[in-house]
Amino acid sequence: MSLEPLLAHIDPEGDIAPVDRWDPPLSGEMDLVIAADGRWIHEGVVFTRPRLIRLLSTILRRDADGDYYLVSPQEKWRIHVEDRPxxxxxxxxxxxxxxxxxxxxxxxxxxxxxxxxxxxxxxxxxxxxxxxxxxxxxxxxxxxxxxxxxxxxxxxxxxxxxxxxxxxxxxxxxxxxxxxxx
The missing domain is CATH 2.30.270.10 (duf1285 protein)
Known part of the structure; x- marks a missing residue:
């Protein structure tokens, strides 16, 4: 799936998704790390596209269990955050x-x-x-x-x-x- 059509509609000051109201079941763990220095790393590759990072940040939340998740209405993926996201x-x-x-x-x-x-x-x-x-x-x-x-x-x-x-x-x-x- 190409993210280009979706990214074309993202405003750098855009709205944040209502992830606090979504409660999908856990889909699993994603090999995504937010490093302490702010880098986003997926399967060992550093993201270099600020708009992609912004998009993903709008669906990020931390639950009461202390873990971090990327959340959509249908999916919930646990990710790793080294310090603060x-x-x-x-x-x-x-x-x-x-x-x-x-x-x-x-x-x-x-x-x-x-x-x-x-x-x-x-x-x-x-x-x-x-x-x-x-x-x-x-x-x-x-x-x-x-x-x-x-x-x-x-x-x-x-x-x-x-x-x-x-x-x-x-x-x-x-x-x-x-x-x-x-």
């Missing part, structure tokens, strides 16, 4: 609010429902992530992280200094610096 590749500030853009084209405003949380990467480094949709989250890309840290405010929190941003009238932590008591 998306990366934040850009951050823009407008007035007091920040909007983040992922590597697959999602745009999320930092607010109470889309707030940073700190978690460890597979290599053990603590890096912020932000929820995007359907149980999916995006890890901050290194350059975006440094961009945000340059504009961060600091607050004392439980004996540590916490760096973060205020956006959507909500505090978004970027990380903590231990305070030396000596």
């Amino acid at each position: 998306f990366l934040v590749v850009d951050a823009e500030q407008q007035n007091t609010n920040w909007t983040l853009t992922t590597n697959v084209g999602d745009r999320v405003m930092l607010d109470a429902s889309h707030s940073f949380s700190l978690s460890k990467t597979p290599s053990g480094v603590v890096v912020p992530e932000v929820p995007v949709r359907f149980g999916l989250s995006a890890r901050l890309n290194r350059n975006v992280y440094y961009h945000l840290v340059e504009r961060a405010e600091s607050r004392e929190q439980d004996g540590d200094v916490e760096l973060g941003l205020l956006s959507g009238e909500h505090w978004h932590p970027l990380g903590r610096l231990g305070v030396d008591a000596s």
Whole structure:
């Protein structure tokens, strides 16, 4: 099957499929990996077409079992995600609010429902992530992280200094610096 006719109708800012309302039976496992660096790899071959990645990202969800699936009304295929399925590749500030853009084209405003949380990467480094949709989250890309840290405010929190941003009238932590008591 050729994906060309379908891809021709995909808008880079297009709609996301209602995968949260679809409940097909598990069809099996697909040899598809979303690498920690954002690459999509099928049967050992890296996808090089951004529109194909965008298409697949619109039918991706994470279920309560913690696994990731590509879902259609009739099929559900388990895939492997090394860390988080998306990366934040850009951050823009407008007035007091920040909007983040992922590597697959999602745009999320930092607010109470889309707030940073700190978690460890597979290599053990603590890096912020932000929820995007359907149980999916995006890890901050290194350059975006440094961009945000340059504009961060600091607050004392439980004996540590916490760096973060205020956006959507909500505090978004970027990380903590231990305070030396000596």
